[in-house]
Every structure is written in structure tokens, then in C-alpha cells.
Amino acid sequence: MRRLALACLLAFAAIAPAAQAETLHYRFGPIHIAPGRNDIVFQLNDQRPPVNGWITGFRPNLTYLDGEVPRVDVIHLHHGVWLVNGAPEFAAGEEKTAVRAPAGYGWRYRTTDSWVMNHMIHNLTPDATDVYITYDLDFIPDTAPQAAGMKEVRTLWLDVMGPPRPYPVFDVHKGAGGHDGRYTYPRESHQPGYTLNRYTVQKDGALLGGAGHLHPGGLWTDLYLTRGGRTVRLFRSRAHYFEPAGAVSWDVAMETTPPGWRVGVKRGDVLSVQATYDSRRASWYESMGILPTIFRAGESGPDPFKVDVDEPGVLTHGHLRENRNHGGLFSGLADPRRLLSQPPPANRTIAIRGFQYGRGDLLRTGKRRRPPTIRPGGRLTFVNRDAGRGILHSITSCRAPCNRTTGIAYPIANGPVRFDSGNLGFGPAGFTAAANRQTWRTPRNLRPGTYTYFCKIHPFMRGAFRVKARAKPH
Numbered sequence: 517m518r519r520l521a522l523a524c525l526l527a528f529a530a531i532a533p534a535a536q537a538e539t540l541h542y543r544f545g546p547i548h549i550a551p552g553r554n555d556i557v558f559q560l561n562d563q564r565p566p567v568n569g570w571i572t573g574f575r576p577n578l579t580y581l582d583g584e585v586p587r588v589d590v591i592h593l594h595h596g597v598w599l600v601n602g603a604p605e606f607a608a609g610e611e612k613t614a615v616r617a618p619a620g621y622g623w624r625y626r627t628t629d630s631w632v633m634n635h636m637i638h639n640l641t642p643d644a645t646d647v648y649i650t651y652d653l654d655f656i657p658d659t660a661p662q663a664a665g666m667k668e669v670r671t672l673w674l675d676v677m678g679p680p681r682p683y684p685v686f687d688v689h690k691g692a693g694g695h696d697g698r699y700t701y702p703r704e705s706h707q708p709g710y711t712l713n714r715y716t717v718q719k720d721g722a723l724l725g726g727a728g729h730l731h732p733g734g735l736w737t738d739l740y741l742t743r744g745g746r747t748v749r750l751f752r753s754r755a756h757y758f759e760p761a762g763a764v765s766w767d768v769a770m771e772t773t774p775p776g777w778r779v780g781v782k783r784g785d786v787l788s789v790q791a792t793y794d795s796r797r798a799s800w801y802e803s804m805g806i807l808p809t810i811f812r813a814g815e816s817g818p819d820p821f822k823v824d825v826d827e828p829g830v831l832t833h834g835h836l837r838e839n840r841n842h843g844g845l846f847s848g849l850a851d852p853r854r855l856l857s858q859p860p861p862a863n864r865t866i867a868i869r870g871f872q873y874g875r876g877d878l879l880r881t882g883k884r885r886r887p888p889t890i891r892p893g894g895r896l897t898f899v900n901r902d903a904g905r906g907i908l909h910s911i912t913s914c915r916a917p918c919n920r921t922t923g924i925a926y927p928i929a930n931g932p933v934r935f936d937s938g939n940l941g942f943g944p945a946g947f948t949a950a951a952n953r954q955t956w957r958t959p960r961n962l963r964p965g966t967y968t969y970f971c972k973i974h975p976f977m978r979g980a981f982r983v984k985a986r987a988k989p990h
Contacts, residue, residue: 536662537572537654540565544633545648546581552871552907552974554594554638556682556947561598561631565655570622570666573654574598574615576608578637581646585838588766589924589975592638595804596649597680599632604673604680606651607808610766611755613727614832617669617810618775621724622656624668634682640974642871669724669812674739674789676701676805678712682947685802688733688793690934697796698735701805717785722817726809727772727829728753732765732928733793733800737807741779741820742786748820750779750787751829753807758835760842763794765924767839771829779825780817798930801912801972802949843923849878850885851917852980853966857889860896866981868909868940869901873979878919887966887982895957896981900940903954908941910972911956911979918968922976929972935959939973949973 542563565571578593579585588610598606605623606615617623635649656663677684686701693699702710728737736754740747751773759767781787791805818825858875860866866888867874875888890896900909913931920926929936937956939949958967962983971977 537656540653540655541650542653543579543648543650546646547635547637547649548646549591549637549639549644550906551642551644552639552902554636554908554949554973555906555943556634556636559633559635561633564631565625565653565657566627567657567659568626569655569657569660570663571625571653571655572617572622573652574606575652576606576612577650579648579650581648586645586647587841588838589841589843589922590641591645591647592640592766593649594636594638595634597634599634601630603671604808605671607729607806608651609729609731609804611729611768611770612833612836613729613770613772615727615772616654618724620665621667621669621810621812623670625655638973640976642974667812667815669810672715672787672809672811674715674787674807674809676713676789676791683949684806685804688795688800688803690795690797690799690930692795697794698792699795700790700792701803703790713790714786714788717781717783717787719813720782721811721813722815723750723779723781724810724812724815725773725777726751726753726807728755728770729804729806729808730755730768730770730791730793731800731803732768733763733798734803734805735763735792735794737805738790738792739807739809740788740790741781742788743782743784743821746821749826750820751777751826753829756831758839759925761844761925762797764797764928765839765842767835767842767924769831769833772832774827774830777825777827778817779820798928799934799936801929801936839924841923843921843926845921847919847921849919849978851919852876852878852887852968853916855886855980857982857984858883858886860888860890864890864895865897865899867899867901871902871974871977873898873977876979876981878978878980879976887980889982889984892962892964892983892985893960894983895960897955897957898937898940899955903941906941906943908939908950908973909977910939911935911937911969912972914968914970916966916968916980918970918978927970927975927978931968933962933967935969936972
């Protein structure tokens, strides 16, 4: 870090009087990701400018130690949040949206600021690896002439789940939201008086930009303003999927507000956000809906009740190469519907150990691959024996045969009968994806048939079990 700081100081010393913002490249880490882990971690972040100034742009990424960007179906940047003096200033997910303040505006940076990195990097494999969270900052040092005229902005963190929290997620169940096949949270969550998605403006000022964050299945995030009983939409950040299968993967880019977008707000105005997901094809567990917004206190802007500010957004990037493995191709795995049955274990308990289901695992051979079979009304109990190593697993229904190649778009939680165990394992409440239990039992009301499932944390894991009625006597 000392060598990097010296290099940055030399760069600033060489800036000509009329120079524009300097682009600084930082690598946070290396971060060791144990096999199969997806922990939420807070760490002090010393990867930042060594002199006071202004941050005017931010572009995030994730790389291996050699600089290569990992495939998203292998190593996954669930989220990274740059906390400055305890508040979120920049953030990134796998959509990797770039952020830029309007010309003449910037986030004030001081070397005395406290920077903390909140990250959740998901290892979808049974192999350990090491990565960097990287980011480019467009930076104007205080010594540059243009710094004298800069105007300070800050980030308003607008989240459907309320004030900033380590893991603000909700579930979208297949079929939720009515006949249009779309589910909007929190509007359709049937929570009377829900206000966590609202923020009351503290000072007169102007909104100068923003962009939404969603997970696979997400269609858009909406930003609204309410004043005196009237509500108007300010911006819709749409998800543009490059994914051939549609809204089912991280092969997506989010719209940001267009250049010149500006909205005047008053003290007491209420800003709110809604997130809309496609609920026709699959369930989407642990979804998010966030729309960080750039705010400048004391600034004027158009009154959204007099001027239509809801303009189409723009993209900050196209298709990313790390999203090239979509999955869903022929794999050679057996169709579990055609496999012979086997009795369940004596205690009807299936252990998950070493990234394998003890019975009915499609990646196994021999008898252990055959679906364990129970009678109608019977139940199987799954136990995550990897939980002691901090590894979470799930049993999540997918459409049979659920045996094709793993990728960012396959498998998905699209079983005709919906069931999900949650993330079996343990972790600090509110700071983890864990369900804080080790076991799960299959539903008692399943009809005869073969049921296929996968682990939504490690999608290469596939399994099946069977419900079979007793043969009627002749």
C-alpha cells in the first residue's frame, strides 16, 4: 500500500494545471474464498487516494490474482459496498454498474475518512480461490485548479428493505403477483403499513442521478416521490438482459439516469422505491431492490409535479465476457425419472456431505444415484453435514430432469411443485444467508412422482427423490 500511495502522489505531482480527473486503479484484497463459501464480511479498506480531493466516478470489478475476471458461474460478486464514515457511498453487484457524478460535482474525499468494505463473494465450487475486488476511481486532488469549483454530493441509499443492513433480501415465489406474471415488492407483499422502503428528505436540494440494483429475475426498480398526498414516478431503472433465455441470469446491465437528469426535492418529501420481478418462470430467493441516488443539498431542480422527469435510462456497459457460460446443454447425466428407485435410509435421513447428497445424487454412480422413494404422506429429512465448515446448502425444486450443464441461467428454481429448504447452515443473524438450522424435511403433501432439486448456492449439485403409491391389490 505504501508503494501504491507513493505512486499516486507522484502522479498527482505531475498533473498539469488544466488536467482533468485522474483515474486511479485499486485492488482490495487478496481475499481468500474457501470452498463453497458465501460469507458477509466487513474489513477496513486502505485502498483509497492518499490525498484529499473529489471522487467523480466509480467503476467496480472482481478479478483473480492474475487480473483475469472470473466467470460468474464460478466466483460471484454477490455484493460489495464501500462504506465511508459508516454510510454506503458506492456499491456493486454482478451487474457492475459504473457511476459518474455530473460535471462539476463529486463526492468529497478526505484522508481522515473511515473506509470499510462490506463484501459477499460467493464461491460456487468445491475449490478454494483468491480474488481481488477492483475499482477505478475518477479523482480530482485538491491541488488541481478545477477542485476549487467542485460541488459536493452524497449518496441516498434507497432500498426496498429499509435503512442499510448487511443482507437486505426478500423472496419472490413463482406465481406471485397475480395474472400479469410480475411481482412488485413491497406493494404486493401484503404487509399493511409497510414503510421501510421510504426515505424522508431532510433538506431542500436536487437529485442528480441514480441506478437500480436487482438480482436475476428482476425487471426494474422504480423511484417515486410523494408530496402533499400526491405521488409521481421519477425514474424507472430497467434491467437489460443479454441472456438468451431472458430474465433468468446475471447477464444483465441496469439503466442509470440519462445525462442532465435532475429533480428538485423539498424537505419533508418522501422518496420510495419498488422492485419488480418476473414470477412466471421461477422463484427467486434472496432478491434485492436498491436504487442509490446522488443528492446535492441546496441545489434547485425541476418540480416533478410540473415537469415530466421520468426519462428513459441509459446503460453503462454491454454484455460482459464473464457471463458467457449460460448452461443448459446436454451433460450426459441420467434422467432421474428413468432411474430405478431405492428405499430411503432406515431413518429416512439424507446427509449432505462434501457437496454431495447422500442418496439420489445425479452426479453419483450406482445405487446412490437412484432416487430414494417414500410413500404419499411420508417425508425425507435432509441434514447439511458441511455446516460445520461454514458451507451452506439448499434443496430447491427445479423442473425435471434438471440434469443439464451448470451455468448462469441453469438450473433455476422452476419446479412445477415449489419447495425450498432455505440455506441450511449457521451464521450471525442478519449478517448471513444462513437459515440457522441444519435440517429440512420434504413436504408431506407431495403427490406421486419424481421430484428433482438443486443447491441454489452450488448449482452443480443435483438430486432427486420419488413419491410412489403402494400398488393396488389385484
